[in-house]
Amino acid sequence: MTLATGRPPRTPGNRSGYFTVVDPSTGEVFDEAPDRRPEELDAVVDRAHAAWHDWRADPVARKAALLAAADAVDAAAAALAPLLTREQGKPLTESHAEVARAAARLRYFAELDTGTQPIADGRPVHSRLRWRPIGPVAAIVPWNFPLQLASAKFAPALAAGNTIVLKPSPFTPLATRMLGSVLAGALPEGVLTIVTGREPLGARLASHPGIRHVSFTGSAATGRAVAAGAAATLARVTLELGGNDAALLLDDVDVEEIADRLFWAAFRNCGQVCMAVKRVYAPARLYARVVEALAHRANTTAVGSGLDPASRIGPVNNAPQLARVEHHTARALADGGRAVAGGHRLDRPGYFFAPTILADVPADSPVVTEEQFGPVLPVLPYDSLDEAVRAANDTGFGLGGSVWATDLDRAAAVADRLECGTAWINHHGELSLAQPFAGAKDSGVGVAGGPWGLYGNLGPFVVHRPREA
Numbered sequence: 001m002t003l004a005t006g007r008p009p010r011t012p013g014n015r016s017g018y019f020t021v022v023d024p025s026t027g028e029v030f031d032e033a034p035d036r037r038p039e040e041l042d043a044v045v046d047r048a049h050a051a052w053h054d055w056r057a058d059p060v061a062r063k064a065a066l067l068a069a070a071d072a073v074d075a076a077a078a079a080l081a082p083l084l085t086r087e088q089g090k091p092l093t094e095s096h097a098e099v100a101r102a103a104a105r106l107r108y109f110a111e112l113d114t115g116t117q118p119i120a121d122g123r124p125v126h127s128r129l130r131w132r133p134i135g136p137v138a139a140i141v142p143w144n145f146p147l148q149l150a151s152a153k154f155a156p157a158l159a160a161g162n163t164i165v166l167k168p169s170p171f172t173p174l175a176t177r178m179l180g181s182v183l184a185g186a187l188p189e190g191v192l193t194i195v196t197g198r199e200p201l202g203a204r205l206a207s208h209p210g211i212r213h214v215s216f217t218g219s220a221a222t223g224r225a226v227a228a229g230a231a232a233t234l235a236r237v238t239l240e241l242g243g244n245d246a247a248l249l250l251d252d253v254d255v256e257e258i259a260d261r262l263f264w265a266a267f268r269n270c271g272q273v274c275m276a277v278k279r280v281y282a283p284a285r286l287y288a289r290v291v292e293a294l295a296h297r298a299n300t301t302a303v304g305s306g307l308d309p310a311s312r313i314g315p316v317n318n319a320p321q322l323a324r325v326e327h328h329t330a331r332a333l334a335d336g337g338r339a340v341a342g343g344h345r346l347d348r349p350g351y352f353f354a355p356t357i358l359a360d361v362p363a364d365s366p367v368v369t370e371e372q373f374g375p376v377l378p379v380l381p382y383d384s385l386d387e388a389v390r391a392a393n394d395t396g397f398g399l400g401g402s403v404w405a406t407d408l409d410r411a412a413a414v415a416d417r418l419e420c421g422t423a424w425i426n427h428h429g430e431l432s433l434a435q436p437f438a439g440a441k442d443s444g445v446g447v448a449g450g451p452w453g454l455y456g457n458l459g460p461f462v463v464h465r466p467r468e469a
């Protein structure tokens, strides 16, 4: 047998300089990754600086390299996707979609051009604005979409003409390392460096004096620490943080017609999606039908190893996250909630939790007020629409939200009242590469996605010169 990495199997242990990686579908260690020490970052960032001089100088070569990199990612999908599933847990089809998205993102940003813009203010000078690269970028990424979120950082940073040092989560370092090797075939040396390791590696990277932009995706608590670290060097920060998205069903909704989409908006990637539906608000008249429709799907969806083609939902990614999901669920049940589907771990090896639909949960239970980030969905009844909108907005987060209805104009009017960065009607979670992606409130700082994501990696440079006589 060979592993998806192409290497023969071996038994990783506590080898000095390495940390172990667990397969969440078995709970067993299956590989290891280099445990880089914080002080090693000095040489890495120095190399990123050295590589920056040539990389920023030639936009034509840069575009060609990024397009070649996209092709290389597509060509490596058959190796990348199973390794991603092995360490992350998600079904193989979702891993393939993640790899394809990484390649698409490279192509999207390679084609963007900010150009040079005149500034016309009536004064007798020619003022021209150009956007210039700012220097080495640090990227810090979580474990739920390792490749997709890595590409959301390196594609715009590299297209802007910056170099980048990227740190994946210690729970999912392997596919990102493989992606780094694939990209190394298309990019000049030092332009993109993947560093793996445990804390305080991320903290050091976020506060390294050679870094000009820290682009972080993860929890709000870590985001605050990252922003504090970057304050020491006055590096720019972009923070994509957590969410507690509400789905608001209106009283004309066709429950059966939307139930599949609503269910998967909550349970895709085992619910470990920043902009998953994490709370459903249903009109009291339809409450029982909504609960029943979701519970039916939760009870009949195949849960298992992501490498098994029959599985639609994989395991939770890691033991601390599973403990968090269990804790929130147990508390909701103790608070008077009912598990209409699931409500417990599955009695098998690995980090499996039964897809769970909770009814009758009090609005102040942590599974409603906090981001539980797992395969658990509370459904709450409401009597008046104003009350439902207030409840949907009653959270420190503001990433996304959705309204589900038959009358689309009425749904759009309700969507306008949601305090979040993206609102959907009759679906939830889909993002265009060309749209700005930003959270309101505690869900983030700065903008990723589309041209705004590119500008986030650039600085304005203005030249004034007198008009010719």
Ligand code: NAD
Pocket (backbone or CB within 6 Å): 140, 141, 142, 143, 144, 145, 149, 167, 168, 169, 170, 199, 201, 202, 203, 204, 206, 217, 218, 219, 220, 221, 222, 223, 225, 226, 240, 241, 242, 243, 273, 274, 275, 371, 373, 399, 439, 443, 444
């Ligand atoms: P996390 O905050 O625990 O870790 C994220 C990354 O930060 C990891 O690479 C981790 O090793 C690193 N890290 C940990 N401590 C650090 C420190 N002191 N300084 C610098 N880096 C440090 O998050 P997680 O548990 O890996 O991911 C789940 C969270 O990510 C959820 O809150 C989820 O909503 C959020 N998320 C947000 C988005 C978004 O785009 N808004 C997307 C995906 C996930």
